Amino acid sequence: MREVALADKVKVLVVGLGNMGASHASAYHRSDGFEIVGIMSRSIKSNKKIPAELAGYPLYEDFDQALKETKPDAVSINSWPNTHAEYALKAIAANCHVFMEKPLATNIEDAEKVVAAARAKNRKLVLGYILRVHPSWIKFIEVGKTLGKPLVMRLNLNQQSSGSAWHWHKNLIDSLIPIVDCGVHYVDVMCQLTGARPVRVHGIGAKLWAEADKQNYGHLHVTFDDGSVGWYEAGWGPMMSETAYFVKDVVGPKGAVSIVAGQAASSAAEAAEVSNSADIDRHTKTDALKIHYAEVDGDKNFKKPDEIVSMEDEPGHQELCDREQAFFLRAIREDLDLTEQMDAAVNSLRIVLAAEQSIEEGQTVELA
Secondary structure, eight states: OOOOOTTSOEEEEEEOOSHHHHHHHHHHHHOSSEEEEEEEOTTGGGOSOOOGGGTTSOEESOHHHHHHHHOOSEEEEOSOGGGHHHHHHHHHHTTOEEEEOSOSOSSHHHHHHHHHHHHHHTOOEEEOOGGGGOHHHHHHHHHHTTSOSSOEEEEEEOEEOOTHHHHHHHHHHHHOOHHHHTHHHHHHHHHHHHOOOEEEEEEEEEOOOTTSSSOOEEEEEEEETTSOEEEEEEEEETTOOOTTOEEEEEEETTEEEEEEOOOOOSOHHHHHHSOGGGOGGGGTOOSEEEEEEOOBOTTSOBSSOOEEEEOTTOOOHHHHHHHHHHHHHHHHHHTOOOHHHHHHHHHHHHHHHHHHHHHHHTSOEEOO
């Protein structure tokens, strides 16, 4: 098994060159610690939108061929969700470390196989839970933990699909419904906020988009063993409303913390091409946190005014991807223990898949 010396560059094969794949490839391209040895996508040789900075790297349309010929130290998997487990298992079998965009797999059995393989081979498996490297979201969770128990957590991310986002969202729905694909981020936040065990999941869903293969709207509800409850809502499609599409709110006995995000497009051209709710930079942007303190005085007036914590200097989407890959590099070079992150990825996937099961069966799902 080839181990990567601290002075060596980590040779990485990039799989998938969509929104996230291109961002991660850019991070590797500009990093002193990585060397891209190939880019693989099933239709990459006919792709006329390869970023200029990535031109010149070897291109592959077959994963097995790319893995055999490039002999990478690491594989970055950013393809459609229904390929994640297959590619990860092959990469780990070839003694590669793996960075993988969420979700870990499309079912729990495959997710557990990937984690078990990484443990057995002592390979690093880092999941693209971008909110875990976002300073504003880290602060949001930190404040939420001070609000007492139980917590009420209200989160959503609805996206209006037009232009390139129309095709992007439709293709994603072919693999997973929205509350599964994006929901893993937000139920992971709920689990970090509570530190509790999820015990019960309920989901509802609807198919509003004739062109999509699956339901394009969903709402899940989670109950935790400390009494905390949370909901997450996600809908994609050209019919989705942009009213209240971005809700990030945590309430506890001692008060509340909310993410207050700006909603304006940066330009009229951007608004025409991709609606604000589908803008990938908007998915992680916070702008400010609003903290409310519940304590009252003898006259039942609040003792402290609400506090606004500015996040104007927060990192953008590309910088967050850079941070994820810096962590991946550190995990490889410093042999970091990733047990908590891997277990959390399986746990969050279990919750959102239980919500999908609840929708299909029309009943609440109890988690063992």
